[in-house]
Amino acid sequence: MLTMDARKLAEDARAIFTAAGATQENAEIVTHSLVDANLTGHDSHGVIRVPFYAQEIRDGRLDPRASPRVTRETGSTAVMDGAATFGQVASRMAADLAIAKAREAGLGSVVAMNCHHTGRIGEWVERIAAAGMIGMSTTAGGGGPYHVAPFGGAKGGLGTNPIAWAMPRARGRPPILLDYATSSVAQGKLQVARAKGEPVPPGTILDAEGRPTTDVEDFFAGGLMLPFAGHKGYALGVVVQLLSVGLSGGEVSGDDQRASCLSVLAIDPNAFRPREEFTDYVETTAQRLKSVPPAPGFSEVLLPGEPEARSRERRSRDGIPLPERTWEAIQTTAREFGVVLSAG
Numbered sequence: 294m295l296t297m298d299a300r301k302l303a304e305d306a307r308a309i310f311t312a313a314g315a316t317q318e319n320a321e322i323v324t325h326s327l328v329d330a331n332l333t334g335h336d337s338h339g340v341i342r343v344p345f346y347a348q349e350i351r352d353g354r355l356d357p358r359a360s361p362r363v364t365r366e367t368g369s370t371a372v373m374d375g376a377a378t379f380g381q382v383a384s385r386m387a388a389d390l391a392i393a394k395a396r397e398a399g400l401g402s403v404v405a406m407n408c409h410h411t412g413r414i415g416e417w418v419e420r421i422a423a424a425g426m427i428g429m430s431t432t433a434g435g436g437g438p439y440h441v442a443p444f445g446g447a448k449g450g451l452g453t454n455p456i457a458w459a460m461p462r463a464r465g466r467p468p469i470l471l472d473y474a475t476s477s478v479a480q481g482k483l484q485v486a487r488a489k490g491e492p493v494p495p496g497t498i499l500d501a502e503g504r505p506t507t508d509v510e511d512f513f514a515g516g517l518m519l520p521f522a523g524h525k526g527y528a529l530g531v532v533v534q535l536l537s538v539g540l541s542g543g544e545v546s547g548d549d550q551r552a553s554c555l556s557v558l559a560i561d562p563n564a565f566r567p568r569e570e571f572t573d574y575v576e577t578t579a580q581r582l583k584s585v586p587p588a589p590g591f592s593e594v595l596l597p598g599e600p601e602a603r604s605r606e607r608r609s610r611d612g613i614p615l616p617e618r619t620w621e622a623i624q625t626t627a628r629e630f631g632v633v634l635s636a637g
């Protein structure tokens with residue numbers, strides 16, 4: 294395992310994306326998102342994606358120079374076309390637009406179609422919480438591949454369909470943050486397990502014949518993921534699909550990586566009661582939860598979002614751990630674009 298400085302890693306990723314044809318602005322946004330995903334501990338959505346995005350650019354499936362645009366709008370809603378550029382660029386724009394609309398109308402709801410991979414969607418709700426609002430986001434593919442089996446099903450019917458919510462806190466504290474796939478594991482985490490050569494926990498994946506397995510290679514040989522929490526995760530995955538794709542009109546036939554769709558909602562607490570009263574209640578709730586004594590086998594009760602906040606603080610200071618295999622793949626991509634790397 295290597296340890297990389299976040300700023301140097303960002304410099305390198307930015308240089309690769311720029312060499313691959315991205316505008317400065319797009320390269321800056323996608324790089325920030327990938328490195329921040331590593332900082333929060335979600336390596337599955339971090340720089341491990343650089344070689345994949347570069348390949349998508351080369352294959353003409355990701356347009357690194359495009360700008361997403363609004364195609365339909367009301368005072369509190371908008372529909373966007375992600376323009377098949379980095380999904381992080383469309384997602385950031387959607388979050389900012391939802392915030393602006395919520396400032397005016399109390400609620401802002403923005404959906405986007407034709408996005409490429411939308412990354413760690415917790416970032417979009419953290420952005421909304423940083424503006425003092427409650428944020429919600431979902432993302433799903435407008436077409437296949439469907440790698441997640443519906444509850445009780447033997448074939449895939451959904452993607453990993455993540456959902457994120459963030460609640461703002463007083464005095465600049467990191468928000469309460471819910472951000473996870475509705476599958477038992479995010480697909481990127483299977484890639485991380487593969488890069489590390491590690492097995493996955495039981496109850497996570499099925500092999501191509503629908504048999505339970507912990508060998509991550511079985512998934513990549515045509516296997517499936519299971520929804521989390523059985524029928525409960527499955528039902529939530531269906532809702533994510535319909536919110537993201539159904540509202541944005543981003544459905545496509547067949548498999549298409551760039552057909553990701555997104556929904557973002559911003560709620561201004563001020564429209565309901567003074568914001569400070571809301572954040573006071575968030576603190577009361579947080580303190581009640583933090584004061585619960587730990588159960589056997591646990592050292593403390595964490596708030597949703599605390600793992601990410603702690604990881605961000607630690608990794609900003611001590612560096613980002615990166616498997617050799619991931620770094621080698623980034624080096625290979627850099628060589629292909631004639632980029633000399635500064636980290637390592």
Ligand code: NAD
Nearest residue numbers: 411412413414453455470471472473474479595596597598
């Ligand atoms: P996960 O299982 O690691 O769960 C993370 C969530 O659980 C966070 O909200 C975290 O704060 C909370 N949490 C973790 N431990 C906790 C504890 N002990 N106490 C309280 N809360 C705790 O998430 P995941 O399903 O592996 O998803 C990882 C990432 O993948 C997410 O950032 C998600 O947005 C991203 N993702 C993106 C896509 C896409 O297409 N863009 C698809 C799937 C997943």
